[in-house]
Amino acid sequence: MNCTDYLSMLATLPVDELAYGDAREHVSTCHDCDRVTRVVVERERNMRLAFDQLQSSMPATQTAIRALEASRRRRIARYYEVALGVAMAATLVVMVAVRRGNGPMPVATATETFRLQCLSPDQAAEVVRPFITSAGEISIPPSGLGIIDIRAPIEELQKARSALDRFDNPRESRCAVRIVVPTER
Ligand SMILES: [Zn+2]
Numbered sequence: 001m002n003c004t005d006y007l008s009m010l011a012t013l014p015v016d017e018l019a020y021g022d023a024r025e026h027v028s029t030c031h032d033c034d035r036v037t038r039v040v041v042e043r044e045r046n047m048r049l050a051f052d053q054l055q056s057s058m059p060a061t062q063t064a065i066r067a068l069e070a071s072r073r074r075r076i077a078r079y080y081e082v083a084l085g086v087a088m089a090a091t092l093v094v095m096v097a098v099r100r101g102n103g104p105m106p107v108a109t110a111t112e113t114f115r116l117q118c119l120s121p122d123q124a125a126e127v128v129r130p131f132i133t134s135a136g137e138i139s140i141p142p143s144g145l146g147i148i149d150i151r152a153p154i155e156e157l158q159k160a161r162s163a164l165d166r167f168d169n170p171r172e173s174r175c176a177v178r179i180v181v182p183t184e185r
Helices: 003-012 021-029 031-057 060-101 121-131 154-167
Strands: 109-115 137-139 147-153
Touching (some): 121 137, 121 154, 147 154
């Protein structure tokens, strides 16, 4: 038996079958084949150990169970994702409902003090009242020094200002007489 014969046997037969006969005779005298055999034996022993460990720690049924559990966990995770999404959507709806329940969205308001030129504060209040909705507020300072404060959304404040420009004007003949309150908005 030469090295080629021995190595082809080593490649195809179980190592145990090389432990006697011509093969054993060859390997006992051939350093190269002996070395290769030791490597193969060592590797197979390691592989068998690894397989044994794998099999003892995870038998086939257990492996199957784990695979099933993993897929079940993925399904449950998916359900949780969907449920969380639904819960978040519900929260958003509730938040929107709460906002709606609190009335209109807050509008930017401003406060402006008007110095009256010829109208009394009461008259000025009468002039601007049609332009100031419930969101706004007309107040006459107790000092009564010919001023009026208006707190209202910017847009309403502008309408009130233009109304006062028009009616609280000394050049307007109506200024000193009875005020005709504008009714259009
Ligand atoms: Zn050899």
